[in-house]
Amino acid sequence: MKKILSLLLAAFMVLSMIPALSETAPLEISMYYSDNSTLPFREDWPVLLAIQEKYNVKLNVAPIPIADYTTKVGLALSTGQNAPDVIVGSSTGGANASLALNGAIVPLSDYAEWTPHFNARVAEFGMENEVNSLSLSDGKRYYLPALYDKPFYDGGLILREDFLLAKGLDAPKTYDDLYEILKAYKAEYPDAFPLTTIVAPRVLYRMTMPSFGVSVGLNAATGTGTLSWDYDNMEYFAGAVSEQYKNFVTFFNKLHAEGLLDPEMTQDATSTSQKLATGKAMATYGYYDQMGGWSQGSEIEGFRLQMYPPLEGTAGAHHQPKNRTAGGLLFPIGTAQRPDFEQVVRKIDEIFFSEEAATMWCIGIEGDSYTMDGDTIVYSDTIKSAEEGIYKYMQNAYGAGCDGLQLVWYNAREMTKYDENYASINAAVAAMEDAIQYIPPTPSFDDMTAEDAALLQTTLLDTFEVWNDSFLTGKKSIENDWDAYVEEMNSKGMEEFLKIYNDNKKM
Amino acid sequence: MIRTLKPRTGGIRDKSPLLDILIYVVMFLMLLVCVTPFLYIIAMSLSSSEAILNGRVSLWPVGFSVEAYTQIFNYPNFFRAYRNTIFYTVAGTAISLTLMVMFAYPLSKSRLKGQKFVMKLVVFSMFFSGGLIPNYLLISNLKLTGTPLAMILPFAINQFNLIILINFFRSLPEELEEAARIDGLNYGGTLVRILLPLSAAALATIGLYTAVFFWNDWFYGLIYLNNEQYPVMLLLRNIVNGTTMVGEAGGVGERASVAIAVKSAVIISSTLPIILLYPFLQQYFVKGIMVGAVKG
Numbered sequence: 001m002k003k004i005l006s007l008l009l010a011a012f013m014v015l016s017m018i019p020a021l022s023e024t025a026p027l028e029i030s031m032y033y034s035d036n037s038t039l040p041f042r043e044d045w046p047v048l049l050a051i052q053e054k055y056n057v058k059l060n061v062a063p064i065p066i067a068d069y070t071t072k073v074g075l076a077l078s079t080g081q082n083a084p085d086v087i088v089g090s091s092t093g094g095a096n097a098s099l100a101l102n103g104a105i106v107p108l109s110d111y112a113e114w115t116p117h118f119n120a121r122v123a124e125f126g127m128e129n130e131v132n133s134l135s136l137s138d139g140k141r142y143y144l145p146a147l148y149d150k151p152f153y154d155g156g157l158i159l160r161e162d163f164l165l166a167k168g169l170d171a172p173k174t175y176d177d178l179y180e181i182l183k184a185y186k187a188e189y190p191d192a193f194p195l196t197t198i199v200a201p202r203v204l205y206r207m208t209m210p211s212f213g214v215s216v217g218l219n220a221a222t223g224t225g226t227l228s229w230d231y232d233n234m235e236y237f238a239g240a241v242s243e244q245y246k247n248f249v250t251f252f253n254k255l256h257a258e259g260l261l262d263p264e265m266t267q268d269a270t271s272t273s274q275k276l277a278t279g280k281a282m283a284t285y286g287y288y289d290q291m292g293g294w295s296q297g298s299e300i301e302g303f304r305l306q307m308y309p310p311l312e313g314t315a316g317a318h319h320q321p322k323n324r325t326a327g328g329l330l331f332p333i334g335t336a337q338r339p340d341f342e343q344v345v346r347k348i349d350e351i352f353f354s355e356e357a358a359t360m361w362c363i364g365i366e367g368d369s370y371t372m373d374g375d376t377i378v379y380s381d382t383i384k385s386a387e388e389g390i391y392k393y394m395q396n397a398y399g400a401g402c403d404g405l406q407l408v409w410y411n412a413r414e415m416t417k418y419d420e421n422y423a424s425i426n427a428a429v430a431a432m433e434d435a436i437q438y439i440p441p442t443p444s445f446d447d448m449t450a451e452d453a454a455l456l457q458t459t460l461l462d463t464f465e466v467w468n469d470s471f472l473t474g475k476k477s478i479e480n481d482w483d484a485y486v487e488e489m490n491s492k493g494m495e496e497f498l499k500i501y502n503d504n505k506k507m
Numbered sequence: 508m509i510r511t512l513k514p515r516t517g518g519i520r521d522k523s524p525l526l527d528i529l530i531y532v533v534m535f536l537m538l539l540v541c542v543t544p545f546l547y548i549i550a551m552s553l554s555s556s557e558a559i560l561n562g563r564v565s566l567w568p569v570g571f572s573v574e575a576y577t578q579i580f581n582y583p584n585f586f587r588a589y590r591n592t593i594f595y596t597v598a599g600t601a602i603s604l605t606l607m608v609m610f611a612y613p614l615s616k617s618r619l620k621g622q623k624f625v626m627k628l629v630v631f632s633m634f635f636s637g638g639l640i641p642n643y644l645l646i647s648n649l650k651l652t653g654t655p656l657a658m659i660l661p662f663a664i665n666q667f668n669l670i671i672l673i674n675f676f677r678s679l680p681e682e683l684e685e686a687a688r689i690d691g692l693n694y695g696g697t698l699v700r701i702l703l704p705l706s707a708a709a710l711a712t713i714g715l716y717t718a719v720f721f722w723n724d725w726f727y728g729l730i731y732l733n734n735e736q737y738p739v740m741l742l743l744r745n746i747v748n749g750t751t752m753v754g755e756a757g758g759v760g761e762r763a764s765v766a767i768a769v770k771s772a773v774i775i776s777s778t779l780p781i782i783l784l785y786p787f788l789q790q791y792f793v794k795g796i797m798v799g800a801v802k803g
Contacts, residue, residue, distance in 0.1 A: 035745065037582070037742075037745045037746040037748070040582055040583050041583070042583055062733060062734050063734050064729075064734070065729070065741060065742070065744065065745035065748070066745065066748065067744065067745060067748035068726075068729050068741075068744075068745075071729065071730070072729060072730060075639070075640070075643055075730055078640060079640055079643055079644055079647065081643070081644065081647040081648075081652075082647060082652055082653070270559070270767040273560050274559075274560055274561070274562050277560045277561055278560075278561055278562060293556075293560075294560075296557075297556055297557045297559075297560030297561065298560070298561070299557070299561050
């Protein structure tokens with residue numbers, strides 16, 4: 001009897017200790033992370049460890065290959081089974097919108113008081129309108145987006161600066177300047193096609209069209225393929241059949257006809273690199289990160305590439321439109337069933353959006369990766385001397401600056417991770433008026449309208465692509481066949497498509 | 508291949524040595540067509556990025572470098588993933604062959620009651636399936652997600668291979684089994700002691716198909732498993748995609764010059780082990796392809 005009693009007492013003591021223990025035990029949160037193989041996820045990233053320790057949280061991160069991330073996320077959301085507590089790097093674009101409207105995702109705007117740090121950053125950046133515009137047709141926002149105080153200029157026209165210097169040519173400011181430069185190169189190297197492209201001409205199209213006043217094709221800023229956004233009147237217009245598009249295609253048709261544009265447009269990134277490195281081409285539209293690889297590999301003496309701010313076309317100088325928000329955190333509906341749901345949301349808000357945590361995700365740990373000299377960030381010697389550059393090294397070695405985990409981006413602070421050249425190009429672009437315009441708002445359709453729009457979109461885009469190729473390569477004449485083209489687009493529902501978008505546009 | 512052709516072409520060959528030369532020339536050209544891309548990929552994977560970038564690599568490595576391989580092998584968990592794949596392939600093939608043999612043998616007997624109905628079910632499921640989400644729910648409700656069994660059990664019976672095996676069993680003389688039964692063997696004994704030893708060709712063929720399936724699979728690994736259980740194909744796919752993401756999405760860029768070398772190294776390190784299986788299985792394979800081809 002005594003034994004039983006003492007056992008019971010002991011059991012009681014143990015049980016009574018559990019709540020006390022759980023107060024100090026770290027809060028466990030599971031999450032999906034989109035794993036980019038160029039910066040493979042490591043559980044022992046110093047920043048990840050430091051955040052977990054500082055905020056007393058245990059993050060069970062499941063790295064999912066980036067190429068298949070949407071499949072895995074879609075499956076977890078649509079079946080609701082085996083879903084993690086949090087999904088990073090996601091938004092309610094595409095199929096997620098209907099999943100959200102059907103109750104698979106927590107409507108975070110309903111819990112705004114639980115995300116004080118996020119709200120503070122939004123207010124700091126003055127982004128209330130942009131964040132509100134992320135809500136779906138039911139007026140609710142379903143995720144915490146990543147926030148950028150200013151959009152980056154990370155890619156654009158890249159060309160051989162050494163050629164400009166050798167010929168005494170000025171840096172290009174307009175598309176006419178570019179034409180002259182390409183022509184000068186062609187005159188010197190008649191076998192070359194001076195302007196080449198990467199990954200089909202999609203990068204070229206999306207980076208050059210805005211200077212002509214449109215953005216159409218597979219990477220249209222509106223996501224519609226054939227519609228563009230009128231920034232003055234705040235409405236959609238039929239970009240694919242507009243005068244602006246005609247100006248655009250006329251210019252590139254001229255380049256093509258004179259052998260200034262590489263006719264091989266379905267090449268992969270390797271061919272582009274080879275052409276640039278061997279002098280078969282001297283310019284392309286690409287990303288700043290890529291320049292190093294091309295320059296390092298070339299055997300041409302004095303080879304030097306430079307990236308330039310957007311050129312002025314018939315509609316001003318504009319780069320591909322960008323938003324100040326990007327994919328962020330969303331909570332599958334199952335998370336709301338957790339008894340400590342409020343704590344989870346508050347903790348997530350704190351570890352990603354609080355000023356201190358956001359600094360750690362960006363530049364690492366003070367005293368380890370950097371020290372402060374007044375207001376200046378001084379990176380450690382190892383980081384400064386890293387061969388791959390500060391930015392890339394900090395991603396791989398620290399887990400700092402990784403898309404998905406860093407959700408607050410200050411342009412000026414990011415620039416401290418790059419060379420002066422990149423920072424000065426970005427400063428030049430930031431000083432230009434409206435160089436990077438915002439991405440047009442997505443209309444909120446109901447399911448039926450969305451289906452109608454999608455049907456028209458596919459047909460119109462297919463037709464446009466065929467004509468665009470023909471115009472560009474001169475198989476069809478822009479002057480003589482333009483009316484036939486417009487007529488065909490209209491017969492495929494161009495006007496109806498435009499009307500659907502303008503009727504449902506969100507201001 | 509040539510050895511099996513001999514008896515058929517023997518008569519003509521005696522009359523015309525020219526034809527013999529022609530056959531060898533054609534075979535050599537075929538070989539060239541098959542081997543050249545492979546050699547090219549090997550050369551690319553072992554060349555320096557500068558040589559690739561400047562277009563100097565053809566069929567022999569230029570500026571020998573193993574950087575691409577180092578990069579893949581240093582990828583976190585690469586070897587664990589490789590081990591996983593070997594396990595899925597070996598265990599999957601073993602379980603698959605066992606189950607298929609046990610399924611095919613009774614179905615090869617047309618006197619079995621309900622045999623036709625079961626055959627219809629098999630064929631039906633070959634053409635129609637529940638689709639991704641119902642399948643996922645099924646596997647998840649069976650508590651298989653996150654276990655290696657999710658990679659093996661749902662694919663243990665492949666209808667196409669099953670039908671090949673059924674037809675093979677049918678092609679074996681019934682008298683053999685009758686003799687075995689007279690000598691006192693039951694059905695199980697007949698299958699194990701008489702039929703299986705005669706089925707090496709069929710089993711090798713189907714085993715190879717199955718092994719290649721398990722080896723190459725990445726999609727089911729992605730949706731059913733946790734990251735520490737991922738097969739190597741999924742990692743390699745991610746490496747290849749990661750290095751070509753440049754330009755598609757922008758943002759994080761990789762030095763484009765390494766991409767092609769890495770891609771080549773990925774192709775070599777992922778296909779070489781399974782390609783090495785072929786020479787050992789070839790003698791069965793040639794015979795095996797014709798298995799079940801005549802009798803339907």
